[in-house]
Amino acid sequence: MSYLNLEQVSKQYGTKTAVQQINFQVERGEIFGLLGGNGAGKTTTMRMILGLISHDAGDITYNGKVYDDTLLKKMGYLPEERGLYPKVKVSEQLTYLAQLKGMSRKQADKDLKAWLERFGVPENYDRKMEELSKGNQQKIQFIAAVLHRPALLILDEAFSGLDPVNVELLKKTVQELRDEGTCIVFSTHRMEHVEELCKQMLILHQSNTLLQGNIKEIKAQFPKEQVRLVTAAPLKKLEQIDGVQKVEQLQNGYKIKMDREETAKKILHYALDKTDIHHFEIMQPTLHDIFVNTVGGEQ
Amino acid sequence: MMSNILATIRFTIAQKAKSKTLITMTVIFSLILSAMIHIPYVLSLLDEENEATTYSIGIISEENSDVTPSLQQYGQQADAVDMVLLSPDNEDMSWMRSTLEEKELDAILQVKQQSSSENVFPTFTYYYNDESEALQEQIRSMLEIIKAEVIGIQLGLTEDQLIEVRSPIVLEQVSLEEADQVSREDENENKGLQIVLLYVLVITIFMSVTFSGTSIASEITAEKSSRVMEILITSTSPVQQMFGKIIGIFMISLFQLLIIAAVGGLNVVLPHNAEVIEGLNIAWSAIDPFLVIYAFVYYILGFFLYATLFGALGSMVSRVEEINQVTLPVMLLVIVGFYISIWGLNIPESSFVVFSSYFPFFTPFVMFLRIIMSDISFWEILLSWVILLASAIGIGVLAAKVYKTGVLMYGKRPSMNELRKAMKTNK
Known part of the structure; x- marks a missing residue:
């Protein structure tokens, strides 16, 4: 049975609909991707899951039960707008926050040291938040969300503003938490992160569900409409092949957009006639393409 | 859930106790209070300074009368008065004026023996400046006691009788009309x-x-x-x-x-x-x-x-x-x-x-x-x-x-x- 279950959940602010009949389930040990443009209703959805605001219609259940205050201790939240006490030492505020989540001070302190060690920043233990670099503040914020070992973790734009090394570090950590059985709701603008981490996803657009399901299945639904081609000599008149819609000249080869998958064969034959081929690939649509296409198409 | 409130209380206190504003304010208020409590003490110090000034009074006596030694004796007993015996030659107005003006002496008491009879109590003249004016009453009561003593001795009273004469009068004041007011004043003092x-x-x-x-x-x-x-x-x-x-x-x-x-x-x-x-x-x-x-x-x-x-x-x-x-x-x-x-x-x-x-x-x-x-x-x-x-x-x-x-x-x-x-x- 899924741990988190949203059924026909809606939320209105006055006359404005923030979320319209949203449905999804997240299992333990699963990362669920919540996508959407700005103002699509992601934050409202997450706040409803966290119990910060009530929903007007539908049901949200946690392990089969409705929301109550005891759930607070089982949830971890990394808000999009990061924030901790700027003038308080990392150790003091994180042990305090963990205490609020029902952890003992001693245990929290011990675990905090382990986390700082794991992220390679043990020296931040005694520093004030405002003294840290942005990347380090992000790490501390992440620790604040997971220190008490939540069963349900809500990550809103977890990797924004981090350098690639730290993105990899946090990504690995999130995967480890998933493998330990944490139920994770993950929101982002960065499609490649969703592709890498999530099994299921949902795209929100203007309060409505635009697209939802297993990522592999979603991608399979979309036709493979692009060819990546690298040849020994430059090719001319590629756009004159029947079915080719757009040719993009890259630093190294071409990206060709076509009307249907069968056109790929024609491109391959044409290219073989002219020169040697170093690389030929019919490309899967990226989530990025799907997102831009579907959201763009709606607008 | 009580533990959450306790954790928040603990965190708030820990953070607040380090606040510089709080510490500064506590110190300032403590200092102000200390200063206020010291006000009565400082005032009493100033009072003591005033009390410390003793008046020196010069005595000019025409001849060695019985009164002079008694005066000196009483002067010694009183804390604030110092009697100095001056020579009779100093009975010069301009000298007295300059002495008093320059505050070498605070007052001068001239003893004049009545010529007619030895047994008549002398008359006195009190020369004073603006500071010693208030002393007059003290000198007067001093002289009255001396007079009573001198007359007592002349009448041949015993030492016990003399003590009786010297002893102060007991006068208890009870005003029936004002009794109510007194207690109200008391009450107001408590109200204070x-x-x-x-x-x-x-x-x-x-x-x-x-x-x-x-x-x-x-x-x-x-x-x-x-x-x-x-x-x-x-x-x-x-x-x-x-x-x-x-x-x-x-x-x-x-x-x-x-x-x-x-x-x-x-x-x-x-x-x-x-x-x-x-x-x-x-x-x-x-x-x-x-x-x-x-x-x-x-x-x-x-x-x-x-x-x-x-x-x-x-x-x-x-x-x-x-x-x-x-x-x-x-x-x-x-x-x-x-x-x-x-x-x-x-x-x-x-x-x-x-x-x-x-x-x-x-x-x-x-x-x-x-x-x-x-x-x-x-x-x-x-x-x-x-x-x-x-x-x-x-x-x-x-x-x-x-x-x-x-x-x-x-x-x-x-x-x-x-x-x-x-x-x-x-x-």
Whole structure:
């Protein structure tokens, strides 16, 4: 049975609909991707899951039960707008926050040291938040969300503003938490992160569900409409092949957009006639393409 | 869930205790109090300086009369007077004038023996300057005693009889007409101390409420603007969060008061102060222990009433700069309550004062005034407590709701209408 279950959940602010009949389930040990443009209703959805605001219609259940205050201790939240006490030492505020989540001070302190060690920043233990670099503040914020070992973790734009090394570090950590059985709701603008981490996803657009399901299945639904081609000599008149819609000249080869998958064969034959081929690939649509296409198409 | 409140109280106290403002303020108040307690001692030092000046009085006697040695003897007995025997040749007006003007002597007493008979008591002339004018009465009574003694000796009285003559008269004054007034004066003197207690209470509430209130509001706003609030309210209920903070700041405020009181107490028992203060004859017994309990109840209830209000206001704004705008009306309430209690001292029974004493925001300031200054029955005190407590709980519940809604609202300050709408959609 899924741990988190949203059924026909809606939320209105006055006359404005923030979320319209949203449905999804997240299992333990699963990362669920919540996508959407700005103002699509992601934050409202997450706040409803966290119990910060009530929903007007539908049901949200946690392990089969409705929301109550005891759930607070089982949830971890990394808000999009990061924030901790700027003038308080990392150790003091994180042990305090963990205490609020029902952890003992001693245990929290011990675990905090382990986390700082794991992220390679043990020296931040005694520093004030405002003294840290942005990347380090992000790490501390992440620790604040997971220190008490939540069963349900809500990550809103977890990797924004981090350098690639730290993105990899946090990504690995999130995967480890998933493998330990944490139920994770993950929101982002960065499609490649969703592709890498999530099994299921949902795209929100203007309060409505635009697209939802297993990522592999979603991608399979979309036709493979692009060819990546690298040849020994430059090719001319590629756009004159029947079915080719757009040719993009890259630093190294071409990206060709076509009307249907069968056109790929024609491109391959044409290219073989002219020169040697170093690389030929019919490309899967990226989530990025799907997102831009579907959201763009709606607008 | 109690552990969450405790954790918040602990965190608030730990952070607050390090605050430089708090430490500075405690030190400043302690210093001011110490200085005030030292005022009687400093005044007594100045008095002693005045007392230390002794008057030296020159005596010019025509011949060696019996009076002169007696005068010198009495002069020795009196602390402030030093008798100096001058030669009879100094009976020169201009010399006397210059001596007195230059303050070589403070006064000159000339003894003139009546020529007719040896047994007649001499006459005296007292030359004085502006400083020794007041001494005249002392000299006169001194001479009267000497005269009685001289005559007694001439009459052949025994030593015992002489002592009897010297002994002072016992005159007890009882005015039947004024007996009532005397006791009223007594009562007013007792009131004086109670009024001091009133001022202490009113000023303490005023200071605690304004400083702690602003501090509660600004900390909540700071938590909002630093966005740590979103983490906090997903960890603990807003009500626990708000009350944990208020209790924490209350305890800090109480601790600060205790420190200042301890500094005051220490100053009072310092040996040099203790002596002077004992001399003031303060009737500590005039303070009914119940009064102190009442004062404490009004302090606590008043604090929580205002603190929850400040908490709710702090949750409504997103930026620390906006706090003054929203807290201003509450500040005005505090100031008005404060002034009513000061101004109402003379008219404690006026209907306005009576009415204000039941208006919960003024009760902590005004009810205590009525307890002291007018006859008030216990049910009135009890009623004021009930109203105050009910309002504190009511405001607390309302504040918790506003807080819960307010902490999630960012951007411009919500209007009352927007806030009400948001509270509705939010359970």
